[in-house]
Amino acid sequence: QSVLTQPPSVSGAPGQRVTISCTGTTSNIGAGYDVHWYQQLPGTAPKFLIYGNSNRPSGVPDRFSGSKSGTSASLAITGLQAEDEADYYCQSYDSSLSGSIFGTGTKVTVL
Amino acid sequence: EVQLVESGGGLVQPGGSLRLSCAASGFTFSFYWMTWVRQAPGKGLEWVANIKQDGSEKYYVDSVKGRFTISRDNAKNSLYLQMNSLRAEDTAVYYCAREKGWQYYFDYWGQGTLVTVSS
Numbered sequence: 001q002s003v004l005t006q007p008p009s010v011s012g013a014p015g016q017r018v019t020i021s022c023t024g025t026t027s028n029i030g031a032g033y034d035v036h037w038y039q040q041l042p043g044t045a046p047k048f049l050i051y052g053n054s055n056r057p058s059g060v061p062d063r064f065s066g067s068k069s070g071t072s073a074s075l076a077i078t079g080l081q082a083e084d085e086a087d088y089y090c091q092s093y094d095s096s097l098s099g100s101i102f103g104t105g106t107k108v109t110v111l
Numbered sequence: 112e113v114q115l116v117e118s119g120g121g122l123v124q125p126g127g128s129l130r131l132s133c134a135a136s137g138f139t140f141s142f143y144w145m146t147w148v149r150q151a152p153g154k155g156l157e158w159v160a161n162i163k164q165d166g167s168e169k170y171y172v173d174s175v176k177g178r179f180t181i182s183r184d185n186a187k188n189s190l191y192l193q194m195n196s197l198r199a200e201d202t203a204v205y206y207c208a209r210e211k212g213w214q215y216y217f218d219y220w221g222q223g224t225l226v227t228v229s230s
Contacts, residue, residue, distance in 0.1 A: 003155075036216040038156075045206055045220040046148075046156065052214065089156050093215040099170050100146070100158040100215055 004028065004090050004103035011109040012080045020106045022073040022090035028101060030071035033093040037066055037075050040087045049088070050075060077108070085110045113137040113219045115207050120224030127197050127228070133190040133207030133221055141165075141185040144210040146217055147192050149203035157203075160192065161210055175201075197228045 005023040012018040022035060029035055037050035048057055053068040063084075065076045073092075077084055090103035119131040133145070146161040160171045160181040169181050180193040190207050204225050208217035 034214060034216070038217075040156075045222050046217075047220070048216070048218045051211075051216045051218070057218065091156075091158075091216065097173070099161070099172060102148075102156040102158060105155040 003101055004092060006088075006090060006103040006106045008104070009107045009109065011111055013111045014080055014082065016080050017076060017078045018080060018108060019077075020075045020088055020090075020108070022075070022103050024071050024073075024092060026071060027096040028092045028094040029068065029073060031095055033095070035066065035068050035073035036091045037064075038089045038091065040089065042086070046089065080108075080110055082110050084108060113209065115209065115219055115221035117205065117207050117221045117224040120205065120226045122227045122229065123197055124230050125198060125228055128193070128195045129197065129226060131192040131194065131205055131207075131224060131226070133192075135188045135190065135207075135209075138209070138219075140183075140188040144212040145181075145183060145190045146208045146210045147181060147190075148206045148208055148217070148220075149201075150206070150223075151200075151203040154203075159205070162190070163212070194226070197226075199228050202226060202228045 010018045034052045038046040039049045040046045050066040054066045063079050088106045094101045114136045116134045123129050147159040162169045162181045178196045182191045204223040206223045207221045209219040
């Protein structure tokens with residue numbers, strides 16, 4: 001089953017900026033399908049974080065931003081806070097699978 | 112307030128069956144695609160299946176095709192997942208989520224229900 005590739009972990013000190021990459025293929029991100037991002041705090045359900053590559057739903061702090069280029073996308077967290085410590089997943093649609101696919105997930109640690 | 116509440120999880124033997132339900136409230140259920148996503152213990156998220164507003168289109172991840180069936184009852188604002196021929200690798204927390212159809216993102220999630228397949 002196809003997945004989107006993310007780094008297993010990233011870390012940063014409070015106040016710093018971290019980025020998470022999400023690499024796909026020509027049947028998903030590279031085919032023009034949007035990338036979306038979710039935050040999952042320990043023991044809880046995923047939370048909708050970014051949609052349409054770079055849009056934030058109401059209530060999501062502007063410290064979170066997304067971008068997409070070619071077959072990849074990125075999530076950036078600026079002004080890192082302790083409450084940002086969580087797992088982050090990218091997600092897109094794959095035309096060869098006729099369904100959605102998730103990234104492998106990235107654990108963000110605040111040092 | 113949008114709410115999605117899953118139920119029906121539990122312990123089942125390999126080869127057995129289970130039916131998950133998801134009760135929706137706070138929005139017009141019949142207007143939205145709906146999705147099931149699962150997460151094995153300590154693992155990442157995996158999309159399982161989705162269903163169109165009127166139930167006329169259904170899609171599945173390869174690993175569950177022929178074993179799982181997604182359905183909905185718009186009169187009861189409910190989503191279902193019938194799981195047959197369960198395997199150990201189906202052990203996971205199953206989440207229902209509201210899907211933005213043509214954009215393929217999931218804006219609201221339930222709290223999840225745990226399915227354990229073990230003898």
